[in-house]
Amino acid sequence: MAKAKNPAFAKATAGKQDNDIMPKLTALCKQRGFIFPSSEIYGGMNSFYDYGPLGVELKNNVKRAWWQAMVYSRPDVVGLDSAILMHPKIWEASGHVQNFTDPLVDCKKCKKRFRADNILEAKGIKPDLGTMKNPPKELQECPECGGELTEVRMFNLMFKTFMGPVEEQANIVYLRPETAQGIYVNFLNVKDSLRLKLPFGIAQIGKAFRNEITPGNFTFRTREFEQMEMQYFVNPKDADKIFEEWKEKRMNWYLSLGMKKENLRFREHEKTELAHYAKKAADIQYLTPFGWQEMEGIHHRSDWDLSRHMEYSGQDLRYADLSTGEKFTPYIIETSAGADRAALMFLLDAYQEIEGGRSTTTESIKESETVLNFDKRLAPVKIAVFPLSKKPELQKPCQEVLDFLRGERLVQYDETGSIGKRYRRQDEIGTPYCVTVDFETLEDKAVTVRDRDSMKQERIKISELKNYFAEKFV
Ligand SMILES: [Zn+2]
Known part of the structure; x- marks a missing residue:
């Protein structure tokens, strides 16, 4: 685990990586339909972005992997989707009205x-x-x-808007600056409706808004962003231990999706830099071309949140442990990640430029190649299907293969250019498998499947393709 470092250190080490990568990645994202500048035909809007056809797949895959790890794989975590506009008093209780300032x-x-x-x-x-x-x-x-x-x-930093037709002070509501508060105010509803016992967690994915003064670094810091937050309610005596456990679990999640270990580290917050609500905090940082940056925060929030909501709402949010007769305000361990940040870091981690190319065909020699070697679960397009040529006799078997493979995962069709060019186009967006229908297919009812990373090719019967990919995409 990395030694505690202060923010000044993070700044001092910034920019030691290849500084060309961000403009290249930004250009690739736009050209290949991952991420577009928002409102572009009107000149764009600073630091707002739209996810294109491939970007929405990547971000959905990140969110799905998070939900699978945090909710489906655990007996003690449930989901929630709370409103973006909530009672304005929530933001007084949370301290955001008073303290969330720059x-x-x-x-x-x-x-x-x-x-x-x-x-x-x-x-x-x-x-x-x-x-x-x-x-x-x-x-x-x-x-x-x-x-x-x-x-x-x-x-x-909170965005304000007005509820109702009259723009007056009494009707001010805020676009939530974090999803966490929606979880705290639903603590009782969730606990009682699902008859949950401590410790348990509530997970939520959703948009949050912060009127940042200095957004930047592509989608790293934006004013509208998506969070993946989980609040774990615990008996105060277990909080320290559970905080350490979640730190490890969250770090392992990034590693399990193929992120390189040398690009990840913890940064423990020192006492003097802790936020007003935090007892302990650690960031999971990623080594970007603009230095080590926070990707996720794990926070020991003590009883701050529920105590404040008890005070401001007048409701009793304490927990009664029937087995011991204890009654206490639960402590909260939070894991707070950004879906956009994670998607960006997975893109950076997968981005590879290979000088001179890695294929051996003459046409591609000396051309530099870009490969996104995403984990298969994150890749936007899972399979690409090509006819060897545009000859009409290949159309029918090609359509058959497409019909066969479509439905479960995103499949792309491409018939333009040489096979080598088409492979490179798919490598550039991280497609794990390419399927080529050729003239032999008409005889042997089989196709060539090419693997993105090994570039090995295998001949597979069309009738076996579904099982073949079911095994590849477990
Ligand atoms: Zn000046």
Whole structure:
């Protein structure tokens, strides 16, 4: 396990990897239908993205794998899908109205906006409330043009909107900045309706919104994003042990889906950097081209959440253990991951550029090849089907193969260009298997199946294809 490091270290090591990868990956994502800039025909909207036909598959596969690991594989975790707009008092209880803020400064000359804490950290000064109120000279001068900066203003990151026809204060509601609160406020409903006993968890996947001042790095930090959160309710005496267990389980989830071990590490939060609700916290970080970055947080939240909701709602959320007669407020261990971040990290982890190509056919020599070597469960397109040529006699058997394979998983058809080119197009989007229908198929009722990673080819009877792939995609 990695030693605890502070955020300044993460910044210092940033950018040591290949800096070309992000622009290349962003271009590939757009060209091949993974991720598009949102609202592009209107000039786009900064840091909003749309998932294209392949991107939605990848993200769905990530979410499915998470749900399988967190809900279907466990006897003690159940699912939930709570509303995005909730009672505004929830965000008072959670501390978001008061504490979910960034300190901002604006340059009076170039009009650029900065986060005051970022400016200070970059200059080796520890940002705290004192430095915000009595800014040192480092916080009076624009880091880009040297112009004068405004004083620090606190800016709440929650998006506000209005419920009902009248835009007045009384009707303000917030787009949720996290899915977790929807779980806490349903603690009693879920526990009672399913007659659950501690410890148990509630898992939720859903959108959350934060009006980030400095979004960026493609889909890494965006204002609209999807979370995969699980809140595990425990007896306080077991909390420390269970926190450690979930850390390991969550790290293993990324490894089990093929993420490279050397690109993953834990970062334990030091006492001074813990959020107001956290007793302990650890990040699972991924080594991106822009440095080690948080992909998931595992948090020991003590009884903070349920205590606050008891205080603000007036409801008794304590748990009565009938076997021991104890009554207590459960502690919560949270695992909080981003679906968009995970999808991006899986893309980065799978991205390979092979100089000079890896095929031996003459046409591809010296061409560099891109391969996304996703785990098969994450690959958007599972199988591609090609006719060797566009000759009409291959159409019928090709259609037969397509009809046979479609329905369970995404299958793509491609008849354009040489077979070598078509293989490379599929390698570039991470398709694990390509099936070629050729003239021999007319005689032997078999096809050639080519494996993305080994590039080995096998002759398989059409009638056996379903079983063949059922075994490959367990
Ligand atoms: Zn400036």
